[in-house]
Amino acid sequence: MSARADLKSRLWSSVVQVVVALAAFAMGSLAAHAQDDRNAMVIQNATVITITHGRIEHGSILIRDGKIAAVGTDVAAPAGAKVLDASGMYVMPGIIDCHTHIAVDGDVNEGSTSVSSMVNIKDVLNPYDVNIYHELAGGVVIGNVLHGSANPIGGQTVVIKLKYGAPPDELPFPGALPGIKFALGENVKHSNFGGPTPRYPATRMGVEETIRDAFTRAKQYEKDWADYNRRKAAGEQNLMPPRRDLQLEPLVEVLEGKRYIHCHSYVSDEILMLIRVANEFGFKVRTFQHVLEGYKVADEMVAAGAGGSTFSDWWAYKMEAYEAIPYNAALMTRRGVIVSVNSDDPEEARHLNQEAAKTMRYGNLTENEALRLITLNPAMQLGIDRQVGSIETGKDADLVIYNHDPLSVYAVVQKTIIDGRVYFDRDKDIAQRAALAKEKLDLLEKQKSALKPPAKPGTENEQKGKEAKPKKGKETPEAGGSVEGSGR
Amino acid sequence: MSSAAGRIRWRSLRRKAFVSVAIAFLWALYVAAQSPSSGVYAIEGAKIFTLAGAPIDKGTLVIRDGKIAAVGASVAIPADAEVIDASGLEVYPGLFDPVTQVGLEEVGAVRATVDTQETGDFNPDVTAATAFNADSAHVGVIRAAGITEVLTVPGSLGGFGGGNSVIGGNASVVNLGGWNINDMVIERHAAMELTWPSISTGTFDTTTFTFRRLPFDEATKQYQKKVDALSDLFDEARHYAQVLGSGTSDFARDLKLEALAPVVQGREPLLVVAFSARDIRNAVEFCEAQKVRMILGGASEAWKTVDLLKRNNIPVIIGPILSVPQTDDDPYDAAYAMPGQLHSAGVSIAFASFNTSFSRRLPQYAGTAVGYGLPREEAWKAVTVNAARMLGLNDIGTIEPGKIANVVVTDGDLLELRTEVKYLFIQGALTSLDNKQLELYKRFSSRPRPKTEP
Numbered sequence: 001m002s003a004r005a006d007l008k009s010r011l012w013s014s015v016v017q018v019v020v021a022l023a024a025f026a027m028g029s030l031a032a033h034a035q036d037d038r039n040a041m042v043i044q045n046a047t048v049i050t051i052t053h054g055r056i057e058h059g060s061i062l063i064r065d066g067k068i069a070a071v072g073t074d075v076a077a078p079a080g081a082k083v084l085d086a087s088g089m090y091v092m093p094g095i096i097d098c099h100t101h102i103a104v105d106g107d108v109n110e111g112s113t114s115v116s117s118m119v120n121i122k123d124v125l126n127p128y129d130v131n132i133y134h135e136l137a138g139g140v141v142i143g144n145v146l147h148g149s150a151n152p153i154g155g156q157t158v159v160i161k162l163k164y165g166a167p168p169d170e171l172p173f174p175g176a177l178p179g180i181k182f183a184l185g186e187n188v189k190h191s192n193f194g195g196p197t198p199r200y201p202a203t204r205m206g207v208e209e210t211i212r213d214a215f216t217r218a219k220q221y222e223k224d225w226a227d228y229n230r231r232k233a234a235g236e237q238n239l240m241p242p243r244r245d246l247q248l249e250p251l252v253e254v255l256e257g258k259r260y261i262h263c264h265s266y267v268s269d270e271i272l273m274l275i276r277v278a279n280e281f282g283f284k285v286r287t288f289q290h291v292l293e294g295y296k297v298a299d300e301m302v303a304a305g306a307g308g309s310t311f312s313d314w315w316a317y318k319m320e321a322y323e324a325i326p327y328n329a330a331l332m333t334r335r336g337v338i339v340s341v342n343s344d345d346p347e348e349a350r351h352l353n354q355e356a357a358k359t360m361r362y363g364n365l366t367e368n369e370a371l372r373l374i375t376l377n378p379a380m381q382l383g384i385d386r387q388v389g390s391i392e393t394g395k396d397a398d399l400v401i402y403n404h405d406p407l408s409v410y411a412v413v414q415k416t417i418i419d420g421r422v423y424f425d426r427d428k429d430i431a432q433r434a435a436l437a438k439e440k441l442d443l444l445e446k447q448k449s450a451l452k453p454p455a456k457p458g459t460e461n462e463q464k465g466k467e468a469k470p471k472k473g474k475e476t477p478e479a480g481g482s483v484e485g486s487g488r
Numbered sequence: 489m490s491s492a493a494g495r496i497r498w499r500s501l502r503r504k505a506f507v508s509v510a511i512a513f514l515w516a517l518y519v520a521a522q523s524p525s526s527g528v529y530a531i532e533g534a535k536i537f538t539l540a541g542a543p544i545d546k547g548t549l550v551i552r553d554g555k556i557a558a559v560g561a562s563v564a565i566p567a568d569a570e571v572i573d574a575s576g577l578e579v580y581p582g583l584f585d586p587v588t589q590v591g592l593e594e595v596g597a598v599r600a601t602v603d604t605q606e607t608g609d610f611n612p613d614v615t616a617a618t619a620f621n622a623d624s625a626h627v628g629v630i631r632a633a634g635i636t637e638v639l640t641v642p643g644s645l646g647g648f649g650g651g652n653s654v655i656g657g658n659a660s661v662v663n664l665g666g667w668n669i670n671d672m673v674i675e676r677h678a679a680m681e682l683t684w685p686s687i688s689t690g691t692f693d694t695t696t697f698t699f700r701r702l703p704f705d706e707a708t709k710q711y712q713k714k715v716d717a718l719s720d721l722f723d724e725a726r727h728y729a730q731v732l733g734s735g736t737s738d739f740a741r742d743l744k745l746e747a748l749a750p751v752v753q754g755r756e757p758l759l760v761v762a763f764s765a766r767d768i769r770n771a772v773e774f775c776e777a778q779k780v781r782m783i784l785g786g787a788s789e790a791w792k793t794v795d796l797l798k799r800n801n802i803p804v805i806i807g808p809i810l811s812v813p814q815t816d817d818d819p820y821d822a823a824y825a826m827p828g829q830l831h832s833a834g835v836s837i838a839f840a841s842f843n844t845s846f847s848r849r850l851p852q853y854a855g856t857a858v859g860y861g862l863p864r865e866e867a868w869k870a871v872t873v874n875a876a877r878m879l880g881l882n883d884i885g886t887i888e889p890g891k892i893a894n895v896v897v898t899d900g901d902l903l904e905l906r907t908e909v910k911y912l913f914i915q916g917a918l919t920s921l922d923n924k925q926l927e928l929y930k931r932f933s934s935r936p937r938p939k940t941e942p
Contacts (some may be wrong), residue, residue: 130816137820192597295929299938315925316626316845318597327929335937347812354852357905363929409855409905433819440817 040064041420042077046086046401051093051368051376051390061091063397066419071391084415092371092406093390094141094398094416096378097349098309099262099289099342102131103145103160103171111150114188114199115214117180118246120156121145125168131346132164136424138350139400139413142173144342144382146289147181149264152188152201152210154181156250157262159382161398161418176384179286180250182211183264184274185320192318208273215281218251225252260286260383262309266320268296275304287381289342291332292324298335307338307381311348312355313362329373330363340378357407367407528552529918530565531897531911533575538887539865539873549579551893554916559887570918572897577910580868580902581887582636582894586805586875587759587785587840588847590630591620591640591662596844605643605653609714610721613747614657616640617676620669626844628923631664633848634902634909636894637674637884638662639875643681645842646761646786652691654714655721656681658747659759661881663894665914674892678879679783680751684762684771685714715774721745722778726752757781757879759805764814765792772800783878786842788814791826794833803836803878808843809853821860827870828861837866838875855903868902892916 041063048059048071060075061068077083101108105126110116125145135143141162147155157179160171186192189202201207224242232239253259261278265271265288278285287307288294292315294301294308301308310332315324325331332339341356343349356373359365365373379389388396397420404411416424529551536547538559548563549556557566565571594601603619620640630638643656658677666672689707691700702710725748731739732749750756758780762771768790775782782800784790786807790797797804811823819825830837839854841847854867862870873885883892893916900907912919 131812134812134820186597295932299935303938313848314845316595319595322595322625323928325925325928327925331929331933334933347810350812351810351856354856354905360906361908404859407906409852409903410859412859429820436817 040078040081041084042075042081043084043086043091043401046089046091048391049090049092049371050392051372052392061391061399063420066397068391068393068395068397070393086401089414090402090405091391091399093375093388094400094418095139095352095374096142096382096389097140097343097352098144098287098340098378098381099344100143100145100349101148101344102135102143102346103127103129109148109150110155111148114151114201114210115153115247116151116155117153117250119147121147122156122158122172125158125160125171127164127166127168127171132162133424134346135349136162136164136416137413139353139416140349141398141400141416141418142388144179144262146262149181149183149187152183152207153214154183156180159384162423163418164423173384176382177258177260179260179262180254181264182261182274184270185266186318187264204270204273207270208277211277214251215277218248218255219281221245221248222252222255254283255281257284262287262289264289266290266292268293271297272300275300275306278304292321292328294337295325295328295331298332298337302336307340308332309340309342309378309381312341312358326358326362329359330365333365333369338377338380339373340381341373353406353411354409360407370407528566528569529572529913530569531572531574531579532565533573534577534579534897536579536887537868539581539869540886540888549887549895551895551913551916554893556887556889556891556893558889572911574897578898578900578902579887580896580898581872581885582896582912582914583634583850583871584637584875584885585635585841585847585850586639586838587641587645587842588638589640589844590626590638590847591624592616592642593844594621594624594626605656609654609717610744611653611657612655612680613743614642615660615676616642616658617660617662617669617673620660620662622666622668622672625924626847627664629925630847631912631919632909632921632923632926634896634898634912635847635850636664636896636912636914638664638847639678639879641681641759644683646683646763654683654685654718656683661879663914665917665919674884675881677750677756678881679757679759682758682760684760684767685711686764686767687711722748722752725749729753751780752778754779754781757783759783759785761785763788765789768793769796772796772802776800785840788823791822791829794829794835797830797835798833804830805838805840805875805878808841808846809839809857824856824860827857831862831866836874836878838870838878851903852905858903
């Protein structure tokens with residue numbers, strides 16, 4: 001082949017390559033564009049409960065890239081978008097639970113010390129906790145995952161989206177301020193534990209002093225660092241930095257307004273105590289949790305800028321809950337407190353819509369006020385109300401679809417959506433059951449044959465195997481190792 | 489004694505007497521205001537759900553002498569009746585919580601206020617009505633939610649009541665209105681509580697707040713020991729009942745066996761609290777062998793034993809159905825859907841709180857079950873008449889002439905969360921809906937607001 005022919009051929013080849021590349025690019029961008037539309041979803045013909053702009057009958061919601069792109073009665077479905085007909089259904093913002101302990105690997109209490117601010121719930125998130133799925137089936141999309149209430153100052157806390165099965169790093173709500181759990185009253189003074197009282201504090205007086213002591217140390221720590229940084233900035237040489245203190249660091253963040261306090265509390269006097277201590281040291285209490293006597297000191301809570309996150313109708317399970325009233329949420333609301341209704345329990349979370357509805361009967365909240373208690377209000381308490389808590393253009397597409405009005409006891413969740421993705425679908429769940437049951441049975445059979453002891457009669461193994469069988473042969477052994485009487 | 493001292497004492501006595509009289513007078517006024525007035529009432533213009541036939545659209549209900557005198561669309565209003573205009577309202581039989589510890593427990597964590605459970609495994613001779621606190625704050629609170637009578641149950645209730653006794657004692661049916669337990673009790677020995685012993689490989693020790701673990705075969709041995717003791721006790725009771733029936737007086741009286749005699753003779757039902765499928769199967773087997781009238785209580789996994797319960801015709805008092813699945817692999821709505829499944833299989837069901845402060849959630853439990861497949865009409869029955877029938881009580885649970893007038897008048901569907909109770913009749917007495925919580929609400933609603941700053 002001549003050099004010219006060779007050049008020509010190479011030229012051609014280049015042209016072809018460029019054309020192919022261009023075509024591929026064009027097709028690729030076309031494909032990407034079509035993908036975009038396929039990523040879009042429209043929920044049509046529903047009663048849309050926006051929370052901030054009333055109810056829209058026969059309304060539609062356009063979701064794109066995980067956000068709400070449009071809401072109204074005249075939202076057109078773009079070509080290629082997935083259309084979800086929700087005739088007769090109700091759509092509302094996904095439920096936000098301001099007090100949960102799900103998705104935690106193991107115990108929620110570091111109860112060995114009265115100030116456990118060094119530990120962090122974020123470090124022990126378990127995205128495979130099946131309670132996450134159970135709560136999705138109850139319309140919950142966001143949880144404020146709290147440390148337990150064993151200590152006046154408990155561990156650090158985190159707000160998560162209930163993305164079941166996502167890597168642990170993807171659970172925390174982007175940009176949400178972290179929190180810290182405080183607790184007052186009977187739990188921290190170990191009133192109901194039986195036996196001798198093992199540690200300080202044993203009274204509500206001691207609880208106050210435990211917190212004052214911690215913040216006295218935190219203030220000193222803050223000052224030590226400020227002094228160090230100032231002198232260092234001034235060019236001083238050979239400075240020794242203060243020793244890092246992991247217990248006090250989160251408290252300094254509280255003092256600097258970078259970390260929210262969520263404080264477990266029951267009776268009115270301890271609520272007033274923490275407000276007094278907060279004023280003394282110059283920090284804020286973001287929410288009082290449980291706050292069953294909040295109705296007695298609602299005005300003081302308003303003045304302190306503290307929210308109240310309470311139960312609907314729990315009472316009398318311990319002495320500090322004996323003056324609890326189901327009118328608490330409504331009464332605090334009427335006095336101007338930002339109120340949410342929370343669960344503190346994986347089952348209670350699954351029917352928070354029902355719990356919110358009770359405030360209409362106990363205290364005459366309106367329908368929208370009742371639903372705010374589990375949507376926009378907890379979003380405000382967690383400082384995420386610009387992203388979630390209502391159905392508005394630009395907000396995260398966190399939605400729940402019910403077959404009846406969510407304030408009715410008969411309402412059943414049909415779908416739960418987080419960031420535009422369907423995380424729970426009742427029809428699909430039901431359709432999968434037979435296959436899953438079979439899969440489980442097959443696995444158990446496999447396990448049984450794998451575990452079969454060698455056929456030597458009278459071995460210890462076999463005897464144990466015999467005894468471990470349930471009395472009436474037929475059923476498969478109770479798998480999952482359910483531990484009865486384990487105490488709820 | 490000096491006369492001065494005598495005078496002082498006399499003066500102080502007079503003062504005391506005056507104070508006492510004054511207190512008595514005020515008390516009498518208070519009592520008059522609170523006292524249920526039992527008389528003749530005509531509730532007019534309401535939609536009446538008798539639960540013994542089709543609802544009556546603008547019906548009249550006449551109550552006289554504590555009983556339902558007449559009900560229907562064209563019932564004449566007696567001249568001596570106090571008329572209650574109930575147009576737009578709905579009338580139902582009062583709610584019946586058939587497993588609770590109301591009256592036995594005031595504040596769960598305060599032992600001095602808790603009389604739910606005796607020590608020891610077997611206490612068939614104790615009776616709930618004996619310890620029922622007629623002035624419990626819970627009585628007024630759950631009354632305001634429409635509950636007119638309860639079966640208050642001694643024992644561990646399978647752990648719901650704490651502890652681990654086996655035979656808890658006699659459960660009593662109690663009206664939630666009256667001056668003391670003697671006015672209130674409908675049936676002292678309505679059912680015998682038996683918490684079926686579980687094979688527990690793990691128990692939570694509440695004194696140390698730690699889990700104790702047992703090997704399975706060890707747990708099985710402990711279980712078998714308890715069941716053997718139980719079988720022996722029932723056998724003895726049967727022999728004892730034979731002796732009682734023989735007319736002889738030549739035997740040593742035994743109060744525990746005497747208390748079990750009506751149970752082994754099938755006169756008093758045995759309320760067996762069991763949750764797991766295995767426990768339910770074992771309990772049914774035991775009751776069949778012992779030929780006792782079994783009511784299954786709790787029954788979280790009854791959905792796995794539907795055929796067995798149907799075949800043996802065992803009614804079920806379902807524990808709080810707002811419960812997460814028993815195991816990770818169960819359907820997420822197993823507990824919610826179970827009442828509908830049991831009902832459609834032909835098993836008789838009732839709902840119960842198995843609790844004290846959550847007793848008022850009874851209609852919420854039934855309503856949730858409706859969302860997951862139970863017919864609404866059946867749900868109403870399952871919070872009223874069904875449990876009464878299981879206990880053999882024929883004079884409560886429906887609105888029919890001759891029945892005890894335990895009646896609730898609401899502004900809407902009995903099971904809906906926003907529905908409010910407007911009137912409540914217990915044994916024909918128009919009963920106050922005031923309670924501790926409403927009083928606190930009123931008191932703190934009227935707290936003066938802080939002055940707004942200039």
